[in-house]
Amino acid sequence: MEDIKKRIRITKFLDYIFAIVGLLSTLVGLALLFTLMTDLFMDGFPRLGYKFFASFPSRFPDEAGILSAWVGSFLVLLVTASAAIPIGVAAGIYLEEYAGKNWLTNIIEINIANLAGVPSIVYGLLALVVFVYFFKFGESILTGGLALALLILPMVIMATREAIRAIPNSIREASYALGATKWQTVQFHIIPYSTGGILTGIIIGLSRAIGETAPIITVGALTFIAFLPSSPFSSEFPFISFKWLFDPFTVMPIQMFNWVSRPQHEFQLNAAAAGIVLMMMTLLMNGFAIYIRYRFRKKIKW
Amino acid sequence: MVKELKAEVKKLNFYYGRVQALKEINLPIERRKVSALIGPSGCGKTTFLRCFNRMHDLYPHNRYEGEIILHPDNVNIISPQMDPIEVRMQISMVFQKPNPFPKSIYENVAYGLRVRGVSKREVLDEKVEKSLRGAVLWDEVKDRLNHLAFDLSGGQQQRLCIARALATNPRILLFDEPTSALDPTATLKIEELIVELKNEVTIIIVTHNMQQAARVSDYTAFMYLGEIVEYDKTDRIFTAPSNKLTEEYITGRFG
Numbered sequence: 400m401e402d403i404k405k406r407i408r409i410t411k412f413l414d415y416i417f418a419i420v421g422l423l424s425t426l427v428g429l430a431l432l433f434t435l436m437t438d439l440f441m442d443g444f445p446r447l448g449y450k451f452f453a454s455f456p457s458r459f460p461d462e463a464g465i466l467s468a469w470v471g472s473f474l475v476l477l478v479t480a481s482a483a484i485p486i487g488v489a490a491g492i493y494l495e496e497y498a499g500k501n502w503l504t505n506i507i508e509i510n511i512a513n514l515a516g517v518p519s520i521v522y523g524l525l526a527l528v529v530f531v532y533f534f535k536f537g538e539s540i541l542t543g544g545l546a547l548a549l550l551i552l553p554m555v556i557m558a559t560r561e562a563i564r565a566i567p568n569s570i571r572e573a574s575y576a577l578g579a580t581k582w583q584t585v586q587f588h589i590i591p592y593s594t595g596g597i598l599t600g601i602i603i604g605l606s607r608a609i610g611e612t613a614p615i616i617t618v619g620a621l622t623f624i625a626f627l628p629s630s631p632f633s634s635e636f637p638f639i640s641f642k643w644l645f646d647p648f649t650v651m652p653i654q655m656f657n658w659v660s661r662p663q664h665e666f667q668l669n670a671a672a673a674g675i676v677l678m679m680m681t682l683l684m685n686g687f688a689i690y691i692r693y694r695f696r697k698k699i700k701w
Numbered sequence: 702m703v704k705e706l707k708a709e710v711k712k713l714n715f716y717y718g719r720v721q722a723l724k725e726i727n728l729p730i731e732r733r734k735v736s737a738l739i740g741p742s743g744c745g746k747t748t749f750l751r752c753f754n755r756m757h758d759l760y761p762h763n764r765y766e767g768e769i770i771l772h773p774d775n776v777n778i779i780s781p782q783m784d785p786i787e788v789r790m791q792i793s794m795v796f797q798k799p800n801p802f803p804k805s806i807y808e809n810v811a812y813g814l815r816v817r818g819v820s821k822r823e824v825l826d827e828k829v830e831k832s833l834r835g836a837v838l839w840d841e842v843k844d845r846l847n848h849l850a851f852d853l854s855g856g857q858q859q860r861l862c863i864a865r866a867l868a869t870n871p872r873i874l875l876f877d878e879p880t881s882a883l884d885p886t887a888t889l890k891i892e893e894l895i896v897e898l899k900n901e902v903t904i905i906i907v908t909h910n911m912q913q914a915a916r917v918s919d920y921t922a923f924m925y926l927g928e929i930v931e932y933d934k935t936d937r938i939f940t941a942p943s944n945k946l947t948e949e950y951i952t953g954r955f956g
Contacts, residue, residue: 499761569800573862575759577813577869578790587812592803699803700851 439678443671451672455625456654460665465673467624468654471540472609472680474628474643475650478544479551479608484601487552491559491597496585515553522550523617531618538619540628541644546614551604558600562593567701595695599688606684610677612652622657624649651677706772707732707873707903708753713779714766715745715752722748724927726767730873735895735904737918737935739911741950745927746907750875753778753905754792755785771872790817793866794875798882799858801850801865806833806842809850809861813869828868835901836864837894856887863894867902874898876906880913892917911951915939923947 454464498504526546536542574584628646658670708730715723738746757763765779778788810829833839838860880888922932931944942948
């Protein structure tokens with residue numbers, strides 16, 4: 400009896416030890432993040448304001464802003480989303496609902512999973528060769544957006560497949576049993592029921608794309624831009640213009656990098672402020688993804 | 702009264718890849734009657750049922766041999782020339798577990814019509830009401846047709862699935878153990894409904910519950926190891942089976 404009590408005491412002590420070790424490990428991560436954020440905020444917060452968002456970069460740190468950077472980031476992301484969403488979702492649907500299960504689709508599947516792990520700079524090189532040199536898109540918003548689209552395409556495909564796989568087979572059978580074709584089943588059931596999961600994947604992909612620097616530098620984004628891309632609207636018919644697609648650009652992380660590499664302390668503050676903006680953008684997008692997932696989970700539970 | 706046949710199964714063989722699941726099945730399906738398929742687990746009754754609306758075509762490596770002739774058109778619905786979608790347009794199915802779509806009650810019932818290109822609101826409204834009445838669900842849901850089908854109880858969901866299958870005026874309605882996931886009260890309602898429905902539609906039901914077969918069906922086929930051992934009027938099968946195996950199964954000595 401004494402023996403057992405002793406054993407229990409020892410195991411309980413080990414329990415206690417691990418609880419402390421686990422707590423400390425968690426705190427290390429949290430504390431680091433907290434320090435980083437506080438530091439960033441202390442440095443950058445005073446710089447945030449309307450003028451910071453509405454000004455071009457400048458030689459004078461007080462006058463410099465992120466106008467061209469956030470507009471560039473926004474437009475690049477627009478191109479990325481327009482390319483990656485239709486292609487990625489269509490590929491995901493095809494692989495799950497249409498393609499047979501054989502060695503070829505297995506190889507494709509493994510390759511897509513591998514593509515998600517390819518370093519982003521490699522996508523930059525690919526985009527440089529294909530979009531800049533071969534298609535002659537130039538060092539433009541279009542090239543940057545497509546480079547990032549390549550980068551997040553595997554993520555979008557995988558998110559789509561995961562979301563589709565969560566739909567129980569009984570739903571497909573119910574649809575087919577009523578005489579539906581494959582496309583009707585996809586259109587009325589597969590796409591609507593997987594939208595939550597797909598959107599979540601897309602937004603997380605985009606929030607990764609917005610912070611990417613390497614592929615954007617590789618395709619030749621500029622680091623100092625004091626003008627905006629051409630307007631998407633024109634005064635003549637058809638009133639919209641796609642000229643902006645071929646304009647040079649910069650993005651948030653490159654603007655940050657540019658400021659960080661300057662010797663003056665004031666520019667470091669600008670970098671911190673831009674960092675806050677970038678982080679907020681990412682957090683907002685991730686928050687939105689969580690919200691969407693929550694909304695859809697509430698409506699559709701299998 | 703002369704028997705009127707809705708369908709005739711002739712020398713049906715079915716293979717999952719190399720495994721033969723159904724062997725030389727011959728069976729008449731009487732018009733506007735309930736035919737029950739009974740037998741121990743794995744005897745092929747569900748496999749057989751799913752031949753009628755070509756569900757096996759959804760998965761690779763499945764193969765049919767023989768004929769299922771649908772009357773009065775005299776077409777073989779399992780011939781490779783026959784489009785499975787055309788077959789499913791005429792032969793509906795209710796599954797083991799209620800599987801409503803995560804849509805409104807209304808949209809669940811209307812789906813089969815939408816698939817057929819019906820989009821006029823008045824036609825849909827009328828058909829939805831008629832089908833829900835046919836499935837004895839109308840009074841329970843008429844005030845909340847826009848609610849999600851998942852809000853209904855299990856038994857109501859299954860009746861919704863029956864309404865969904867009825868909406869397209871099927872010529873044969875297939876039931877695959879429709880009450881195995883339901884409680885006794887809900888089961889009773891479904892059984893009453895099946896007896897009611899045979900006035901309008903030919904029904905084939907798979908069940909592992911022998912009392913259920915005895916209660917709802919007019920004809921019963923006893924299956925064992927992929928073959929039909931005995932087929933007769935239900936009361937004959939349950940009172941005076943001619944095959945020893947059938948007798949042993951219905952008296953609960955095996956299976």
